Amino acid sequence: MQTPQQLYPLNLTVNGAEVSAQVPSTRRLVDFIREDLELTGTKVGCEVGFCGVCSVMLDGEPVAACHMLALQTDGREIQTIEGLSARPACAKLRDAFVDEGGFQCGFCTSGQLVMGTALLEKHDVCEMETADLALAMAGTSCRCTGYYGIHRALRKAAQ
Amino acid sequence: MSATYATPNTVAEACELLTAPGSHALAGGVAFTMALTKGQVDPASIVSLAHIHELHGVKGEINGALTIGALSTHGQLLRDKRITAHEAQLGEMFADVGNVRVRAVGTLGGNLAYADPRHDPAPLLGALGASVVIESTTARRTVPVADFATGAFATVLHPGELVRSIELPARSAETRIGWCKLQTNSLDDYATLSLAVGFEESNRRVTHPRILVGAADTHVRTQRAAALLDGVELDAVGRLASEVIEEVADVLAADIEPSSNHRGSAAYKRDLVRVALNRALDRTRTHSPQAGTFR
Numbered sequence: 001m002q003t004p005q006q007l008y009p010l011n012l013t014v015n016g017a018e019v020s021a022q023v024p025s026t027r028r029l030v031d032f033i034r035e036d037l038e039l040t041g042t043k044v045g046c047e048v049g050f051c052g053v054c055s056v057m058l059d060g061e062p063v064a065a066c067h068m069l070a071l072q073t074d075g076r077e078i079q080t081i082e083g084l085s086a087r088p089a090c091a092k093l094r095d096a097f098v099d100e101g102g103f104q105c106g107f108c109t110s111g112q113l114v115m116g117t118a119l120l121e122k123h124d125v126c127e128m129e130t131a132d133l134a135l136a137m138a139g140t141s142c143r144c145t146g147y148y149g150i151h152r153a154l155r156k157a158a159q
Numbered sequence: 160m161s162a163t164y165a166t167p168n169t170v171a172e173a174c175e176l177l178t179a180p181g182s183h184a185l186a187g188g189v190a191f192t193m194a195l196t197k198g199q200v201d202p203a204s205i206v207s208l209a210h211i212h213e214l215h216g217v218k219g220e221i222n223g224a225l226t227i228g229a230l231s232t233h234g235q236l237l238r239d240k241r242i243t244a245h246e247a248q249l250g251e252m253f254a255d256v257g258n259v260r261v262r263a264v265g266t267l268g269g270n271l272a273y274a275d276p277r278h279d280p281a282p283l284l285g286a287l288g289a290s291v292v293i294e295s296t297t298a299r300r301t302v303p304v305a306d307f308a309t310g311a312f313a314t315v316l317h318p319g320e321l322v323r324s325i326e327l328p329a330r331s332a333e334t335r336i337g338w339c340k341l342q343t344n345s346l347d348d349y350a351t352l353s354l355a356v357g358f359e360e361s362n363r364r365v366t367h368p369r370i371l372v373g374a375a376d377t378h379v380r381t382q383r384a385a386a387l388l389d390g391v392e393l394d395a396v397g398r399l400a401s402e403v404i405e406e407v408a409d410v411l412a413a414d415i416e417p418s419s420n421h422r423g424s425a426a427y428k429r430d431l432v433r434v435a436l437n438r439a440l441d442r443t444r445t446h447s448p449q450a451g452t453f454r
């Protein structure tokens with residue numbers, strides 16, 4: 001006989017709104033965001049931390065929602081791609097992605113915008129060498145663009 | 160499968176909960192959540208350490224020793240001036256752990272406790288003579304980082320014990336440290352091989368040599384190789400004779416047991432030991448940063 005799954009309360013702020021939910025202890029943050037909150041802009045890719053499509057902001061720092069439990073965000077604040085354009089750096093970067101060809105299929109784009117916004121907020125991207133820019137964005141893979149468009153967009157948004 | 164979830168506020172409470180069969184500590188959750196995804200763990204209970212105040216933060220002693228709380232993240236440590244003042248290569252090493260997301264949540268305690276042989280901190284901390292402070296409901300004990308992992312994904316931790324802190328001893332002016340991480344894939348990937356060497360320089364001779372190898376897929380016994388360095392002469396600029404280095408590299412290459420994988424063949428990794436040893440020894444004399452480090 002299967003024991004019913006025990007649920008735990010989870011209270012957090014998501015894109016500025018207070019959310020209360022009940023989740024099993026083993027629920028991953030990415031599944032909570034996509035399936036329970038139905039915010040599907042956050043993607044699931046490698047599930048081992050390397051690709052970055054599951055990136056969200058947690059208390060203003062980018063984290064991977066695939067290697068974190070939902071309950072770890074109790075009492076904290078997350079921002080997903082759906083709410084990220086409230087940050088000025090993201091709004092600029094989104095427009096620059098369109099102008100500079102920062103995407104093709106678009107699967108990686110929400111992750112790129114989360115990681116790119118975090119980078120723009122902390123560093124002067126205009127002053128960065130190309131190699132440093134690539135290292136700073138390491139772990140945010142794109143299988144379409146070859147990264148040139150993404151780098152151009154980051155530099156444009158930084159101006 | 161239904162795992163319970165607890166958020167104790169003290170080490171004592173956490174240790175008590177961790178004595179139960181099937182209980183797992185949760186720190187940053189990086190390794191734990193991936194193990195869940197892969198079906199490698201089926202926890203009966205999850206004990207989150209996040210609310211335990213005493214596991215957070217770095218404390219400095221007057222003599223320069225540092226006590227690093229188990230929940231310190233890689234990101235916090237690479238930005239901590241006391242850590243980089245103790246040894247600049249620690250800053251580089253933490254800056255090179257995975258990517259910025261991993262560094263934001265992954266903790267040093269979790270990194271050591273998971274004991275993945277590809278991890279970076281253990282070799283360098285071991286060369287620096289650091290120790291792991293382990294606590295249970297009944298006792299506290301201290302184990303050198305070099306002896307903490309007993310094999311791949313295996314440590315000296317017993318059920319009911321947790322890592323409280325990592326202690327870096329006061330640095331003596333005679334301590335020489337060199338670290339080298341070699342990556343064959345992208346720079347955010349795990350090391351293909353890493354190596355740290357440490358010794359005390361006394362009257363232009365090597366004393367108390369230690370060598371730690373990471374990412375060789377198995378627990379590495381380096382005592383045989385390190386012993387070859389004991390008492391060896393250093394030249395005017397702190398170099399060892401190249402014949403000695405060759406001999407040490409040969410013994411290391413024979414004693415590590417790498418497996419062939421997408422990061423390179425076993426034979427290639429044995430060859431890399433030679434490269435890593437030479438570079439690490441070079442860095443015991445100079446303090447130039449390794450290329451490809453972004454913070």
Ligand SMILES: Cc1cc2nc3c(=O)[nH]c(=O)nc-3n(C[C@H](O)[C@H](O)[C@H](O)COP(=O)(O)OP(=O)(O)OC[C@H]3O[C@@H](n4cnc5c(N)ncnc54)[C@H](O)[C@@H]3O)c2cc1C
Binds near residue numbers: 186257267
């Ligand atoms: C994409 C990616 C790249 C990475 N690259 C690197 C790299 O280049 N170098 C590197 O070194 N690492 C790398 N890592 C690994 C990462 O550093 C570790 O997974 C992380 O540090 C683990 O810490 P955590 O706090 O998340 O541990 P958790 O996942 O919370 O815990 C890991 C294990 O340790 C146990 N545990 C945790 N804390 C304690 C404690 N205080 N006492 C006792 N047991 C405890 C848990 O029960 C669990 O079994 C990478 C990870 C990813 C996802």
Ligand code: FES
Binds near residue numbers: 047066
């Ligand atoms: S799905 Fe999380 S990093 Fe790839």
Ligand code: FES
Binds near residue numbers: 103104107141145
């Ligand atoms: S746009 Fe297709 S993966 Fe980046």
